[in-house]
Every structure is written in C-alpha cells, then in structure tokens.
Amino acid sequence: MNQNFDEIISRRNTHSIKWNTSPDILPMWIADMDFKTAPKIIEALQNRVAHGIFGYTETPDEFYNSIIKWWKNKHGLSLEKEWIVPITGVIPALSAAMLSLAEKGDTVLIQPPVYNHFYSTITNCGFEIAENNLIYNNGIYTIDFEDLERKAADPKAKLLIISNPHNPVGRVWTKEELLHIALICKKHHVIVLSDEIHSDLVFFFPS
Ligand SMILES: Cc1ncc(COP(=O)(O)O)c(C=O)c1O
Missing domain, CATH: 3.90.1150.10 (Aspartate Aminotransferase, domain 1)
Structure with a gap:
C-alpha cells in the first residue's frame, strides 16, 4: 500500500x-x-x-512473530519470543530495567550530549548520573574510552545507557566501538542498556 x-x-x-x-x-x-x-x-x-x-x-503469538520477523528481515537478528517484554515505551522500559538492575545510590553512565530524558529518568528512579562525554573532533563524535573505563571502574557504576543510533549526534556505533564498550563493561560488571529506538533509520550496516 x-x-x-x-x-x-x-x-x-x-x-x-x-x-x-x-x-x-x-x-x-x-x-x-x-x-x-x-x-x-x-x-x-x-x-x-x-x-x-x-x-x-492477551498478547497473541502474531504480536511476537511480527516483531521477530521484522528484526530478522531488517537487521539479521534472531530473537526468541521469551526475550520480548511488551511495554508502553522506551522510557518506561529503561525505568523498569534500571529499577530491577540497580539499587538506590548506584550510578548510571550516559554519553552526552544525549537524549535529555535519560537525565530525568535516571534521577526519578533515584540513581546518580555519571557523564562519559563524547569527544567532538572534525565534525564527528567519538567515545572517550579512557574516561569510560575510569568511570566504569567506580564500584557504584552499575549501568551504562547507550543510544544507538545516537540521539542527537547521529552516530551509528561501529562493531569495534560496541566491542570496546562491551569489553570495558564486562570487566567492570557494568550492565549495558542499549536504546536502539532509532535503529530503523539506519540505511546501511556500519563496517
Ligand atoms: C533515544 C530515544 N530514546 C527514547 C525516546 C522516547 O521513547 P518513548 O516515547 O517510547 O518513551 C526518544 C524520543 O525521542 C529517543 O530519541
């Protein structure tokens, strides 16, 4: 149509x-x-x-199947039905995930400049914010991995929210960048919450 x-x-x-x-x-x-x-x-x-x-x-199988099919066809990703939790929006999903994975006083890392509601959602849930500012150089934003490693090493750091594609800087993180994030977070037991709400706006898969 x-x-x-x-x-x-x-x-x-x-x-x-x-x-x-x-x-x-x-x-x-x-x-x-x-x-x-x-x-x-x-x-x-x-x-x-x-x-x-x-x-x-009830939530019918059709609901799950259409999501699974979309991710398989568009992004080559195989999802299991059991991994999908219907929820009313990204922000409620982030709040629910943060509240179940962290405790009051814990720190949540974000990568500014970033979607403003990350700030209010984290503080509304009772957590502290740690900023891993992106580096702006020659018209492109990149991740400050040294700073990320330092901040992830803080025992209070429990979660990192990434935005991919990143709102507002427009970067799609490369496989290498994502692996680097994963390496640091795994080492310091920081759980990554990946907000990929804009993923269907990607016109190519970054190398
Ligand atoms: C990165 C990002 N996450 C979440 C949202 C909001 O999602 P929702 O309205 O489903 O809570 C937006 C909206 O602009 C966004 O840009």
Whole structure:
C-alpha cells in the first residue's frame, strides 16, 4: 500500500506538544513525525475500535512473530519470543530495567550530549548520573574510552545507557566501538542498556 509522504497535515489545535507553539516557529526538537500513520495500522485500529469492547486482552503469538520477523528481515537478528517484554515505551522500559538492575545510590553512565530524558529518568528512579562525554573532533563524535573505563571502574557504576543510533549526534556505533564498550563493561560488571529506538533509520550496516 502506497503512502503519501508529501501530504502536509496541520496538527495545530490537536493538543500536539510539538505544534502547540507560535506560528513562526518550526518545531524540530522532538522525535514526532508529521506523516500519517501507515494505512494498514489505521485500518487495524479502526477495526479494533469498531468492535466496541476494550476489556483485558492477551498478547497473541502474531504480536511476537511480527516483531521477530521484522528484526530478522531488517537487521539479521534472531530473537526468541521469551526475550520480548511488551511495554508502553522506551522510557518506561529503561525505568523498569534500571529499577530491577540497580539499587538506590548506584550510578548510571550516559554519553552526552544525549537524549535529555535519560537525565530525568535516571534521577526519578533515584540513581546518580555519571557523564562519559563524547569527544567532538572534525565534525564527528567519538567515545572517550579512557574516561569510560575510569568511570566504569567506580564500584557504584552499575549501568551504562547507550543510544544507538545516537540521539542527537547521529552516530551509528561501529562493531569495534560496541566491542570496546562491551569489553570495558564486562570487566567492570557494568550492565549495558542499549536504546536502539532509532535503529530503523539506519540505511546501511556500519563496517
Ligand atoms: C533515544 C530515544 N530514546 C527514547 C525516546 C522516547 O521513547 P518513548 O516515547 O517510547 O518513551 C526518544 C524520543 O525521542 C529517543 O530519541
């Protein structure tokens, strides 16, 4: 089914956080698309609403199978059904993971400049933030591995949240960079939470 990505749809006066701003501002600060949702998704939602009863539901195998198929076809990754936990969003998932893996007073490492909600989510969960700032050089951001090693070695450091592709710097971490992160974190018993919400925006696999 074709989708018209050129159609301009006004979202003003729809309680949109993004568009509730003065008319001379073009809001580009939030990952909130202005394309219409895919027709198949709208159709499925309309059919569901038309049924008219919204009681407790099971999660059918179709749900898991479509996720497994997507990751296999798009990213060559084989997922097991048991690894998938349905949740309402990335931030609630990060909160749940942090609360189950760390204790109050523990430190969570992040790699700024990074998605601002990582900060509030970590502090709202009662954890401390340690910043492993990215290095900006000649128009490209890279990871400061020496600093990461130093901060991961702190016994209070329990978790590292990585963003891949990284919001906002746009880097897709290479296999070597990911292996380097894994090596450091394994050595210091730091668990990596990998936020890959933007992974479908990758047009090639980095070498
Ligand atoms: C890296 C990253 N993680 C998480 C989110 C938010 O995800 P959710 O709305 O599912 O909590 C965003 C939204 O911009 C994001 O850029």
